[in-house]
Amino acid sequence: MIAVIGLGFVGLTTGLGLAHRIGCTLFAYDCDPKKRELYRAGRIPFHEPELQEHLGRYLGNRFVVCDTLEEALRSAEYIFYCVGTPALADGGADLNALLGGLKASREVLSDGRFRVLVIKSTVPPGTTSRVIAPLLEQLGLRPGEHVGLAANPEFLREGSAWRDVMEPDRIVIGEAEPDGGRRLAELYALGFDAPVRRVSATTAEFVKYMSNSLLATMISFANEMAMIAEQTGDIEIPQAFRLLHEDKRWHGTPAKMTDYVYPGCGFGGYCLPKDIASMIHHASVIGEHAGLLQAAVDVNQKAQMRMAERIAAAAGDQKSRKIGILGLSFKPGSDDVRGAVSFEIIRLLLGMGYLNIAAYDPLSMNAFDLAYGLPISYAQTMEELASGSEVIALITSWEEFIEKRHLLSGKLVIDGRYTEAQSGVIVHAGE
Numbered sequence: 529m530i531a532v533i534g535l536g537f538v539g540l541t542t543g544l545g546l547a548h549r550i551g552c553t554l555f556a557y558d559c560d561p562k563k564r565e566l567y568r569a570g571r572i573p574f575h576e577p578e579l580q581e582h583l584g585r586y587l588g589n590r591f592v593v594c595d596t597l598e599e600a601l602r603s604a605e606y607i608f609y610c611v612g613t614p615a616l617a618d619g620g621a622d623l624n625a626l627l628g629g630l631k632a633s634r635e636v637l638s639d640g641r642f643r644v645l646v647i648k649s650t651v652p653p654g655t656t657s658r659v660i661a662p663l664l665e666q667l668g669l670r671p672g673e674h675v676g677l678a679a680n681p682e683f684l685r686e687g688s689a690w691r692d693v694m695e696p697d698r699i700v701i702g703e704a705e706p707d708g709g710r711r712l713a714e715l716y717a718l719g720f721d722a723p724v725r726r727v728s729a730t731t732a733e734f735v736k737y738m739s740n741s742l743l744a745t746m747i748s749f750a751n752e753m754a755m756i757a758e759q760t761g762d763i764e765i766p767q768a769f770r771l772l773h774e775d776k777r778w779h780g781t782p783a784k785m786t787d788y789v790y791p792g793c794g795f796g797g798y799c800l801p802k803d804i805a806s807m808i809h810h811a812s813v814i815g816e817h818a819g820l821l822q823a824a825v826d827v828n829q830k831a832q833m834r835m836a837e838r839i840a841a842a843a844g845d846q847k848s849r850k851i852g853i854l855g856l857s858f859k860p861g862s863d864d865v866r867g868a869v870s871f872e873i874i875r876l877l878l879g880m881g882y883l884n885i886a887a888y889d890p891l892s893m894n895a896f897d898l899a900y901g902l903p904i905s906y907a908q909t910m911e912e913l914a915s916g917s918e919v920i921a922l923i924t925s926w927e928e929f930i931e932k933r934h935l936l937s938g939k940l941v942i943d944g945r946y947t948e949a950q951s952g953v954i955v956h957a958g959e
């Protein structure tokens with residue numbers, strides 16, 4: 529039996545994924561009572577394809593939502609900790625929820641049964657071996673003797689979380705001690721055929737940060753190139769990127785890194801910004817300066833600022849002009865607005881004095897309003913947004929915006945995602 533602690537994107541998907549693939553009973557716990565209620569009612573608080581259906585299928589049988597941490601842990605042999613690790617003001621990862629969850633587990637874990645503790649949350653390299661293992665020792669739970677301990681980072685992407693968990697490229701098991709690692713590998717072997725890679729816990733944690741650091745760096749590379757091209761003039765930016773992507777070295781199976789070399793108005797979301805900040809912080813703690821990563825962050829801020837400046841230039845000096853924002857979620861296919869660049873861009877525009885801003889997003893308008901409470905209005909449809917705006921900025925490249933591109937004809941449009949570059953078709957200027 530398995531327990532999952534923390535039922536956000538990662539915990540819910542991991543829990544349902546294990547129930548689905550391994551056929552075991554999952555005891556799930558989140559400290560937020562509202563979330564527990566929602567899950568019990570078979571509903572999920574975010575948009576994520578297929579998850580709702582699988583929750584409906586396993587709720588109450590293989591997937592049991594527990595009211596207390598104790599209830600979730602009691603009969604579990606494996607405990608997956610999937611709580612959030614947000615960024616602190618100095619960029620470091622806030623481990624309070626994770627360490628608090630482990631401390632709160634102590635009483636049950638001290639009942640003499642051996643359980644494997646699996647750290648799924650993203651944490652700085654060294655956390656499992658150098659922070660969590662000593663903490664467990666202090667609590668009287670020696671890793672390898674009283675409990676198993678492994679770091680098992682998650683690589684899923686929001687919007688395709690179910691598919692990513694069902695078909696992982698590889699399963700990375702970072703062992704703080706060998707017994708927990710072996711048992712975790714045995715668990716995965718019951719239902720997953722992806723390669724299982726057993727490495728040290730610190731290696732596993734490092735790979736997770738390295739992966740997001742690479743993605744963020746590539747996006748900022750693409751954005752820097754696009755800004756140079758804009759400044760140069762007479763460069764067909766979407767075409768230039770399509771041509772770059774046509775280099776076969778980008779396409780070998782299973783590589784398809786072209787997904788990260790589209791220019792746009794910056795990366796956002798819950799993971800890339802905070803994990804890069806944390807990697808930079810981690811480097812500084814160990815006496816290294818992560819100059820390239822810092823540059824990627826700087827370019828990212830510049831890309832957001834540049835987008836706001838492009839919109840302002842199109843709107844001109846008349847601050848009452850109606851500006852329409854297409855897309856609020858941090859990426860298409862998701863309703864998550866955490867760290868969304870749309871917020872930063874709108875905030876910059878408001879700061880410049882443009883106060884007549886309306887926005888439309890297919891999924892995330894309520895979430896955006898609730899999270900940020902900005903003084904803007906919301907359109908119910910893309911049609912309404914388009915007809916009511918003089919300048920339109922496309923911030924998130926939802927399919928709907930590309931399909932209904934005709935609604936934008938005759939308007940001043942700033943395509944912040946160079947959507948033409950993503951269509952896969954080279955269109956020559958003027959065609």
Ligand SMILES: NC(=O)c1ccc[n+]([C@@H]2O[C@H](COP(=O)([O-])OP(=O)(O)OC[C@H]3O[C@@H](n4cnc5c(N)ncnc54)[C@H](O)[C@@H]3O)[C@@H](O)[C@H]2O)c1
Pocket residue numbers: 533534535536537538539557558559560563610611612613625626628629648649650651682683684685686798799
């Ligand atoms: N979102 C992603 O795409 C993604 C992908 C890979 C890895 N990660 C990492 O996985 C972790 C979780 O991410 P997420 O997006 O699922 O976060 P989230 O914020 O959506 O969910 C975390 C959940 O944990 C709950 N929680 C916090 N403290 C708790 C405690 N002590 N006991 C029980 N529940 C508690 C919160 O109420 C919340 O529901 C983070 O470290 C993140 O960096 C996220």
Ligand SMILES: O=c1ccn([C@@H]2O[C@H](COP(=O)(O)OP(=O)(O)O[C@H]3O[C@H](CO)[C@@H](O)[C@H](O)[C@H]3O)[C@@H](O)[C@H]2O)c(=O)[nH]1
Pocket residue numbers: 650682683684685686687739740743747786787788789790791792793794795796797798799800803858859860
């Ligand atoms: O060419 C691109 C590709 C992406 N983005 C932006 O980059 C951000 C992140 O996108 P994506 O990687 O699809 O989203 P996440 O769901 O946050 O997933 C990332 O973060 C997760 C949490 O750590 C990891 O598990 C995943 O492997 C990693 O892709 C979004 O703002 C996108 O709009 C661009 O600006 N240009």
